[in-house]
Amino acid sequence: MSNSAxxxxxxxxxNKNSPRNHAIDTISIHCVVGQLSVETIGNVFAPSSAGCSANYGIGADGRIGMYVEEKDRSWCTSSGANDNRAITIECASDTTSPYAVNDKVYKALINLLVDICQRNGIKSLKWQANKALIGQVDKQNMTVHRWFANKACPGDYLYNLHGQIAAEVNKRLGVSSGAAAPAAKPQQTSKTTAEKTIWNFLSGKGLNDFAVAGIMGNLFAESALNPRNLQNSYEKKLNMTDDKYTAAVDNGTYNNFVRDSAGYGLAQWTYWSRKQGLLDHARKQGASIGDLNMQLSFLWKELSGYTAVMNTLKTAASVLAASNAILTGFEKPADQSAAVQKKRAEYGQKYYDKYVKKAAAAPAAFTPYLVKVTATDLRIRKGPGTNTSIVRYCPPGAYTIIAESDGPGASKWGQLKSKEGWIALDYAKKI
Ligand SMILES: [Zn+2]
Incomplete structure (x- = not known):
């Protein structure tokens, strides 16, 4: 087991157990609550009395520190089971919610994650914002501290970026991200961050693309129509109570309010459909209503109870059909003015165009990479599969892979730069 170069x-x-008792198959990103340097983070972890550590830390200037070697288990996530299988990474962050990290830290984090995945055979990062999937690394191999302890860590800023982090790392790993959101520079109050969080959440739920776009259209039409302030406390600034806000949504003046709008859209949605909705639930849980993922999970639970709506969503043939299923079967008494209905269809189509059509039209460019073949009996085949003819034996050596494909006989096939044929990538190591 190596460490990062x-x-x-x-x-x-x-503060560690040596060696770890489980193979590395998980990533846990933390916020260190302070714009600290790697040296200061080292000072924090140095005394045994501190009782905590991390494999890596990223300082505010983007430098990377190592405090526990990868072969060892750090004391980081309040869970021995998690820390034994995870690489833990502390990131220099603000000291207050949402514990934002700067661009240098973000960039270093992506670089470090790519390196960790490559060296440890993690083929892609998977994120579903679903605590129930802890340990099911084939479905989700990123975990967060807040799932194991009553903590905000990694903070809403990094938490909401997990889907994007996975997408950026996977792109660098050469994994096609399908309909996942395109990578973009993270922005704390970015409209696209909210959209991507919702898109990524819904895409993992077994719905078709029309249904996902239809739900998104509903969310954004029902919310402030200006979904750009996920974190700012506009409500407070405007001296608005939740009830006043709800009334404003109902009487059509809600365009004025831009706070936390994607989440608020969900709140309105469930509030009006069930009378006792998301806001009340959030209050009872003591949770921040800015925690979009919590809201999404709750929404999903609610929506899943509507069997007829869910059946329609699973087979929806258009954005409009999905949108109408939600409108008539689930949302019912919510704002159904002509203006909102129009917005709903427009927004749904917009997300469909943006995330589905665009992704299908322009697949991510493949980045060629080098592999080393040590096996002496590997065959080059005409196509990606053992059902295609053998071209010749592939002598040990280094080869450039210019395309990947699924196919029988191997978990992945790679096309040789010589265009002579394909080799089973299970017998080649990325170098
Ligand atoms: Zn933490």
Missing amino acids: LVNYTRISP
């Missing part, structure tokens, strides 16, 4: 500073903490 990207490390700029090493100070090994005594």
